[in-house]
Amino acid sequence: MPIPKRRTGEPEDLFFDGDGLGRTSERPAKSDAEEIVAAILGALENADQYLTLGETVVNQAKPALTKVFAILLDTFSGLRESLEPQLDKMSALSAKALHRDYKHYVAAGFTKEQAFKLVLAAIKPFNFGEVLTSAASNAKSKRES
Numbered sequence: 303m304p305i306p307k308r309r310t311g312e313p314e315d316l317f318f319d320g321d322g323l324g325r326t327s328e329r330p331a332k333s334d335a336e337e338i339v340a341a342i343l344g345a346l347e348n349a350d351q352y353l354t355l356g357e358t359v360v361n362q363a364k365p366a367l368t369k370v371f372a373i374l375l376d377t378f379s380g381l382r383e384s385l386e387p388q389l390d391k392m393s394a395l396s397a398k399a400l401h402r403d404y405k406h407y408v409a410a411g412f413t414k415e416q417a418f419k420l421v422l423a424a425i426k427p428f429n430f431g432e433v434l435t436s437a438a439s440n441a442k443s444k445r446e447s
Contacts, residue, residue, distance in 0.1 A: 400424075403421055
């Protein structure tokens with residue numbers, strides 16, 4: 303269901319159902335995804351004041367923030383160094399899995415180029431837009447069932 307739009311010049315309490323044929327005084331229920339989008343858009347409308355406030359706070363707290371982040375980065379670096387053997391093992395397992403997938407694609411009849419593209423597609427970077435689209439689709443299918 304599309305987000306209802308307010309007609310220009312209409313009283314504050316009148317909405318239409320999206321195709322312009324039906325009018326109602328009740329705002330249609332929003333899905334979870336629509337409410338999240340509305341909240342994000344609402345926050346963005348006031349982004350300038352938040353950014354100005356944030357910039358002021360960061361500038362005043364820069365020395366303290368620098369110390370905190372230095373401690374956090376030192377801690378993270380130390381943890382990473384102590385986990386190096388486990389990280390190496392995970393990288394090796396990941397590489398073996400990718401190579402195995404590639405070989406299976408070729409064995410299934412894909413060309414080497416197609417197999418390589420399929421492996422690359424499996425390791426593409428995270429796309430937040432796809433996650434939102436998927437969440438909206440899932441919410442819609444739950445409402446319909």
